[in-house]
Amino acid sequence: MEELIQKLKKEIIEVLNLEDIKPEDIDTNAPLFGDEGLGLDSIDALELIVLMEKNYGIKLQDPNQGKEIFKSISVMADYISKNRTK
Amino acid sequence: MERQWSGRTDGGTRMQRWLIAILRCTDVRVIYFFMAFAIPFYMIFNRQGYKAMRDFFVRRGDRGLRIVWHIYRNHFVFGEIIIDRFAVYAGRKFQFDNDGKEQIDDCFSKPGGLLMLSSHTGNYELAGCTLISGDKRVHALVYAGETEAIMENRDRVLGSHSTVMIPVQSDMSHIFMMNAAIDEGDAVSMPADRLFGSSKSFSCSFMGSDAKLPAGPFIFASQKELPVFAVFVMKKRATRYHLIVRRVDDANSAAETSLRSRAAMLARNYASILENVVEQYPYQWFNYYDFWQDN
Structure with a gap:
């Protein structure tokens, strides 16, 4: 799981173009959206949806499910490990 | 802010x-x-x-x-x-002079999703009455604040033309709905001239100085590798409109290697198309705020 979390952090930094952030700067359990944690917004959500699809073969179509999955890096990693097709 | x-x-x-x-x-x-x-x-x-x-x-x-x-x-x-x-x-009909419509008609007849970009110029809502999207549905991203009367009538009139409304919501559910619509091979329509939902933007030359266009539509198109169309419905006479359709993605945007640079190129192409239309119809520019400063 730790390996997947580190990989996910690197992918998020790359896809969201977070130039000033290093993987170790991201708190695994901090919220991804809102004022705390990474402070991502709706465009970032779109990029995360596409990342999940392209890199892990996971299609997220239910907004409620998506909100749960994007709570934090650890929740995302947990969901990916259980549902990935790639 | x-x-x-x-x-x-x-x-x-x-x-x-x-x-x-x-x-x-x-x-x-x-x-x-x-x-x-x-x-x-x-x-x-x-x-x-x-x-x-x-x-x-x-x-x-x-x-x-x-x-x-x-x-x-x-x-x-x-x-x-x-x-x-x-x-x-109220059931009134308007006539349309079509300009470039065949490009989007061709895309409507083929499998796969597409993106239509609107702006606060002319009367874009009437596009839903004249564009025939075939088997595809058009999912139109709209601001969620309209009155009951408008939402009801929009659904009734545009729904008969295969248009489905996606209200922008703070819980970001619209993002999932747009993504699902494209995955099903439908069309998504969204405004591309005002920043909303995110402050991310691309700075583009527009009418003599730089203006910020919202990054969302262009990143979405770039990520999903979509054909992109700018659609304008400009008023000509009392009951006649000019439907203008222009392809936004081109060989140059396709040649860009990174997602971001491709999205930025799409934004610049769109700004250039928008500028041409606004030059042709200057009285139909309806962004009633300092577009260059505030955007």
Whole structure:
């Protein structure tokens, strides 16, 4: 799981173009959206949806499910490990 | 601080229902006539809109009293367009001169999703009445603040033309719905001239200086590798509109290797298309705020 979390952090930094952030700067359990944690917004959500699809073969179509999955890096990693097709 | 759009057409539900009822039995030109007398009051009391339009026409090289006349005409056409929207809800038909429509028709007939970009120029909502999307549904991203009367009539009129509304929500559910629509091979329509939902933007040359266009539509198109169309429905005469469709993605944008640079290229292409349309129809620019400063 730790390996997947580190990989996910690197992918998020790359896809969201977070130039000033290093993987170790991201708190695994901090919220991804809102004022705390990474402070991502709706465009970032779109990029995360596409990342999940392209890199892990996971299609997220239910907004409620998506909100749960994007709570934090650890929740995302947990969901990916259980549902990935790639 | 990011500007928040209420997305609400003026007037309450009851007034809007009355207007629809009147338009069922009255020619739009009669309503235009009475509206002409109300415009000066609107110009006086809507100071932000007046100032924005004054700056817009100064930017175009106008001076003196010509500016006041042009602001009047801009407000008048805006009023006509709002009335026409209600006229459509009342069952009125408009004629369209098509320009470039065959490009999007071709895309509608092929499998796969596509992105249609709208702007606050002309009467984009009427595109839903004239574009025939075949088996595809058009999922239109709209601001969530409209009245019950508008939402009901939009659903009724545009729903019969395979258009489905996706209101922008703070819980970001619209993002999932847009993504699902594209995955199903449908079309998604969204505004590409105002920042909303995110402050991320691309700076593009527009009418002599840089303006920020929202990054969302262009990143979405780039991520999903979509064909992108700019669609404008510009008023020509009382009951006639000019439908303009332009392809935004081209060989240059396709040649860009990174997602971001491709998205930025799409934004620049769109700004150039938008500028050409606004030059052709300057009275139909309806961004009533300092577009270059505030965006």
